[in-house]
Amino acid sequence: MGGLTGPVLRADEAVLRANIAAVTARVAPSALMMVVKDDGYGLGAPWAARVAADAGVGWFGTYDIPTALRLRDEVGAAPRLFAWVTSLDEEIDAALRAEVDLGVGTLDYLRRVIARATALGAVARIHLKVDTGLHRNGLSADEWDEGVASALRAQEAGHVLLVGAWSHLAEASDEEDDAAQARFLDAVHRAGELGAELPYQHLTASAATWARPELRGSLVRVGAFCFGVRSADGPDLPGIAPAAELVAPVREVDGDEVVVGAGSFDGLPSILAGRVHVGTPAGARALLAIGADAARIAGWDGAAVGDEVVLFGRGAHGESSPTTLAEAIGTVGEEILCRLTPHVRREYR
Template sequence: MDASVLISTAALRHNVRLVRDRIAPAELMAVVKDDAYGHGLDSVLAVLLDEGVTRFGALDLPGALRVRHQAPDSMVFAWVFDRGDDLSEALQQQIDIGVTDVPVLERVAAAAAVAGTPPARIHLKLDTGLHRAGVLAGDWERFVNLAAELQRSGRVVVSGLWTHLAEESHDDDSRSIAEYREGLAIAEAHGIRAATRHIAASAAAYAREDARFDVVRVGAFLYGIAPGGGVGPEDLGLRPVMTLRAPIRHIRRAGERTLAAVGIGGASGILADAAGAVSVALAGSRYPVVAVEPTLLLIDVSGADATVGDTVTLFGDGSAGEPTLQNWADGMGTIGEEVVTRLSSLIPRTRID
């Protein structure tokens, strides 16, 4: 494979420090799901640990165990797992587990009893409107009462209470925050006083002080990925971390056009929607993408002094005139994380600066 991904550690460090300053005194939970948003988990973790980050959100259990291997003393949180997942290793490794309903709570407690490990560390989730798993308000008291009973039995420790904000409107989020506070009061009435209360992800953490509580879960912003909708990384003070490059494999004439075939394609994760929607950079100028083939990206280099072996930058931080990830996402009508998380793990990730 000819393509390469460059990861700017300077940009990553800048974003971590910027986010921390913004959310203080709340603590940062760095979300590293999907191989650190396609940036390469091992390399990203090394930088985050060096920056003193001690809380990580890993989404699923395999990802959480990878993080635990590199961060043995950190809090590692996972909130998605399949019915077939073996919980015993996660419990032995003291992974904090997001619990979203009664069956999951009972399953985790049963696994803790069998595993002979310390009590399972769990975070109870209240659904405040996003409807992405969690217990509805009407069922919350029964849920926390069961959790309190299991905590008294020594099988679980409720270390967190959490939710996801829908981020559809300021008023909707205000109602969700109020509902979450009511949920906290109900939990406390049942003897649950979790040390980690978390409700906000990247956008809400930036925008709303009242949504920060003890911890905020920040993923995309750490990698310089903005939410889109007219808001780019530069508007938030963020720096894009990833640059994607690939060489020209061959050049041919196609009627009146000259097409260059670049050594990356759909099989490597480039979205088919890139054709006719985005451009790439070659020697300081931009050229349109005209087709996405399984192993090649065809670009129109008519009039350019292009040769086989020249390096094409698909996107970067824009400092050399190349398109940015935001340009690509906007051009295809999607979000930046959709672009980077699809990139093949077989593409080498190299840390720079």
């Protein structure tokens, strides 16, 4: 293999599909909301969403409204899109026109969404967020009744569909997550007493979704695991593999070392040097140094300019996964993928 002139992130459709199938089977009967924030964890949100929609995923979580709008163009009208960051009025308007479900975590944002839906003659699909103790916005217990009542009044006027409740978990301990779930379920129960029907209830993200089925609702939000990124210091996941590998060519053979065309300019953390192995035609070799535009790797017999080195991937050539690299420097696998700059070409297979 040859022809590379710089680093390439190769995303594999078959692996992404297999990961989605494994997650879907694991979480059933809950429905999967596939989260594609941070440009699909660096792989490309439009590509990932097209593959996932074709594989039958019916919900996508996008964090921000502009990403949701991009995905609406990619996946068409059928899948549900959920954007949960508090947004500007112009973005709210665009979301309503594109029929994006909105996560609402403050009374002020709720009022603004209702006002924009009323002005446009649109219907806002709203998921109210419960503050379950993490304090990443969300309506407090003191605000919950007011929020539900306001949404229901707007629903009666034809401007809102109150369709869901959601929250985040700290995932710091089982005890804390149990307490958060109890607060969440109390809020859902109270909403029912006030007259709300909330068919879509989602509390868990990747790690808790996988490990603690008793915390799942009718929806679960899973991002990293779909892309093959396991939790840092967490176990390997059956049926889940990295959906992309980062490869780069050998530029130079220098004695017992080779120089590879990828460096910190491309997004590789320089502190990985001396801590991990990469994959080569001869198997695993130590990553010795990372400069601005090149890295130095322990060499092998017969190494030649143009040989491909796999800097991270699925382990077929002895390389580490993104999460294993992350663990070596005290971070998470998502960062390894999301640090990669636009200078790194994306290739889809």
